Amino acid sequence: MTIPLVTVTGKSVDDKVTVERTGFEEILPKLDGNPDTSSDDSVNPLERGTELRVTVQSEVYQAWGSVFEQRIGTDVDYDPSTERVSFTLDGPPTRGPPITRAAFSPRGTGTHIGKFAGTTCYRPTGGSSCTAADVYLKSANDGFANCFTIEGDLVVERLPDSGSLYGSPGCGGAVIEGQSFFGERLSRSSAYEIKGDVTFEGYTNIRDRVELLEAGGGVHFKDDVRIDGKVKKMRGVTVDGSLYFDQGSSSNELKIGDGTVIKGDLVAHGRIKVSDTVEVHGEIYTTNRKITESGGGDGLVDETGNSKPSSEIHKSHPLSQVRGEMRRDLTHMITSDRPGRVDMSAKEPATGDPAPDLTGATLDCDADGTAETCRLGAGTYKLDHLILGHGDELELDTSGGSIKIYVEGGVEVPKNAHIQVLGNNPNQVEVYVEGQGAGSDTFHMYSGSGAGGKVTTPQDKASKFWVYMDPSDEVRLKQDTSFTGVIYGPGNAPDGDGVDIYLDKQSTVKGAVVGNFEKFTNLATVKYDATLQNKYALAAGGAARGQVAYLRTSARVVSVDS
Template sequence: MDRRDPLSAERLVADGSMSDGANRFIRNEALTRRMNGPRRAQSEVVGVVLLLGLTIVVTGATVAIGSDAIDSTQQQVESTNAENVLSHVDAKASLVALGSAESQSIDLPRTDADRYAVNPDAGWVRVRYVNGTGDENLNETMPLGAVTYTNDDAEIAYQGGGVWRSQGNGTMMITPPEIHYEDGTLTLPIISMNGSANGGGSTMTLTQTGASTVVYPNASRDWTNPLTEGTVYVTIQSDYYRAWARYFESRTRTDIDVDDSRQQVTMRLVESTNNPTVGGAIVSTAGDHLRIQSGAIVDSYNSSVGNYSETAAENTSVITAGSVKVQGSGTRVKGDLVAGGDVTVQSGAQITGDLSYGGDLTLRGSDPVGGTVSGDVSIPSLSSADGMINAKRDTLRNDSVNDNDAADDIDASTDSLRDGQTSWELDAGRYYLSDLVLKQDEQLTLDTTDGNIELVVDGRLKLKGDSDVTVEGEGRVNVYTNGPLRVQSDARMVVPDQNAPQLWVYMKSHEQAKIQGHGVFVGVIYGPSSGPNPGVSVRVQSTADVYGGIVGYVDHTQGSGNIHYDEALRGENVFDTEYVATINYLHVTNQTVNVST
């Protein structure tokens, strides 16, 4: 008997082979199976339908995902092909531009030849050379143009001798442009792309359109090499300006000025003899009136020999383009005074060295001038720090460039000194702070034992109530401020042994600096005039002391506010050559290449 077969069981019951109890069980089991049989069959059908539906859904999703992957892979392959094609354009354009061949051809992929185009209006380059007196010897703007490949949101382009990629909000360089800088020589073979290639055929042809133009040097315009006492500015306007900026930074080891609103980047190269030194306690290239009064002392020392108490001397200079008043009993300029305007020395005050002036002269009292008096005046021309500060700020506020994450005492999420502390220390590196404000008894140590420190302060630099910023080690600290400077109420910003060449604070020409209330500053405050601004307005007052030098518009020193010029600054350049590129030779040519398909 097959116990699983209800019909077989029923036959046994009919034969009388089973007991009554067994008969009843078998009949009930058979009845149950008859009743449930159709339902089980229906469930099996539903299961098959669901399984088939799930299979269709999974298969459809797989096909869709696979299709997207195939499309993505195809776009990637096409973009890679485009990079190769435009790299060939780069090589062929150089041959044509340099005169090695009158024309060159490049085969385009048949599948996406219509994605290539030429845009003669895509970007330009401007080269300016401003000499030491502020005159423009050169100001030439040349088109760049571009050969482009577009695929959805990605664009690949040949421009300026380089290949660039733009996708979304980002740009990157694929191959470098034809701009070379090495050992003080800048070479700019500018290739301007012109033509009407716009998805026509399977071959792109590059043709020379006349001889190359030599822009600089140019004997007919008296533009010669080597350059003397000037600055060269190279500005690129381009959709790929951010990638251009990174290229400039990598090649010149200097910061550049980025203008997002105009999609421009500017590189500045300083002629090597135009990297000046600080020539006196006060150097003001613009401004009206300087008052040295109320017993103030302007003198000198030499930190390369010893500290101020050991080497105090009378070898300073005060140089200003405006007028000067030296007044008040005991007020002394212990050195020379050069003024482009009027000079007044009142009774009780004295200039111990020579006096040169360009306006009216008023001398009162006994022996107000210890040296010679003449009308021979020469005021130096100094470069503003405004552009450099902007460039440093734009560079170092980038988290991938600064060392904020590596500094235990900086909160990188807020770009500020970490809360809950009263002392902080920064080692060699490059840092960005939104503000730097020290309160009563707080201390910041800048340790240069392992190298130099660059610090951008994007807002206030303020030291209150007995707070300290101290430089340690033998390296140089460059501070770039985008706001005012205040050293107040017994606060100190110092270097041991008054070694001023180790600390440089660069300031905007429209800002203000105050050293007051027994405050002490050791270093250089540098912020000469720029455009309509006379220079950073500086006041030294209320028994404050500055050891080093000030370059800007000094309004006045008073109330025993003293400035002690560090003679060691005569051997130190204003711009740190580790970060500011210099130039002696400039070569600029321009060649137009026509593109057709």
């Protein structure tokens, strides 16, 4: 919308004049309309979360107001005493970080992953395949067990005091298809165990004390592996790439046991101790002056099974050259961009909009024993709770704009119940769940004897439906339930205790989860919507008034001569 502001200066003129534009000035010449562009590259004065108040003073202020109402569709304030008309536009919306992972757990101390659970990736509109179903955990005290697949990267920021990563040979084991990072331990009491049938398909970096054991299977690194910590045991391990060992001191030991095969180079800052038979296909570089061999096997052998030639073993190698042979660590995978908790009090509206299927703060399709269908359109709503009955359906129609629902209590979607988002457009649904008086299961989906409760969106677009949780609450998705959207409930950064999330018994999330990943097991699946990589939490536009993306200001000078 253009608002012309005309300023007239000078003397009067005759009835015959010459009009000529004599100048043009861009007052904001570098404006790009992007509030996230750095200040050196953009002079957009509208920062995220700001408002723009426009006031026009004129004898015909009522005509101005009528134009604003028609062109913008927003509320206009009239002040006859000063002949002024005003309106307010929202600037670029505030927002959280992008949703770049299938699961992000800012605490994760109770995380348990196993029993055929896993993450996959999809694109709602089809197209090329994706492998971005990453999992980021602050820690994982209860460990990883049995059979699971992560179709993306795995980051465990701090190795826990207890627990292990175990893949059961009888069910396909554990598979991480992307890169893997395991950070320093919370304490140094004992080594972290990785054992059984475990496959790391991408580059792996372990930053602390570890034991790599067969346990009925064999740990398999299909790429390089770097260990920046003491290796207490390594037995029956296969490394298709190179093995790098750097614990920071030449006195530390790399203990390699029988059945281990390294198909690339072995590069070690420290002592190498070999027991029984260990196969190394590439070169060996070590800062130490000797390699210790023990046991009843053949010691160090090459790919043919013969003793490793001395020409391929480089002892007392300078530290700078040893480290020069190593691949860079993966510490950059630790993110400092931690999502902060949602301020529910700031999101609570004073009053909610009315709707035909609302009686006060209660949906008419409340759980009363009769299956019903309710519908809410664009607007902001305030509910005591959002509890559907068996077979109830709630339609959220975004064709007229975004929808915001503030729920003081809890949300319950039982068997055969359905929350359906309508409208294949950019508008979103935001649900803020305070959880007051809702008990432990603040957001609860379950099935019982019928089909599981479900939440769906057009074309499975997860960015259409956002559920914001108070970090003191719990989310439980039980047997055969299906949720399409984003569950977002982090605590206060950097190590805040977020909402506890339990995914169990064949439950499915199409989208992403942000919160304490407490349980992820029993055929549960997170299917990451790859388009969320460019989507931000808390970014839905308001439905009540207009919004301005950027402000452009220019001056045109017109000369009028007789």
